[in-house]
Amino acid sequence: MKLNLVADYDVFGKKFCTTFAIHQSKNLVRLREMCSMDFPVRGGWKRIPPTSLTMCESQQKAALAANAWAKDYSAQGRLFDVWMNPAEA
Numbered sequence: 001m002k003l004n005l006v007a008d009y010d011v012f013g014k015k016f017c018t019t020f021a022i023h024q025s026k027n028l029v030r031l032r033e034m035c036s037m038d039f040p041v042r043g044g045w046k047r048i049p050p051t052s053l054t055m056c057e058s059q060q061k062a063a064l065a066a067n068a069w070a071k072d073y074s075a076q077g078r079l080f081d082v083w084m085n086p087a088e089a
Contacts (some may be wrong), residue, residue: 004062007050008069014080019062050062054076
């Protein structure tokens with residue numbers, strides 16, 4: 001069985017969310033580090049841990065939640081866009 005998660009990131013004041021599926025046999029003590037992602041910054045990449053993790057019943061429900069959050073962040077003008085890096089603005 002897999003744990004379906006929605007991870008929410010704060011990337012230089014902008015928001016980004018994505019889904020993860022992690023097998024339940026993994027040691028969840030380091031879950032935050034396992035879900036950390038690399039984001040582009042001037043001169044390289046920066047590894048950022050999620051600000052929150054939400055567990056969902058299924059992969060489909062996790063994807064629906066992530067899409068809803070992304071639409072909400074976009075409407076607020078807070079969605080992280082790789083092409084316009086806030087660290088370079």
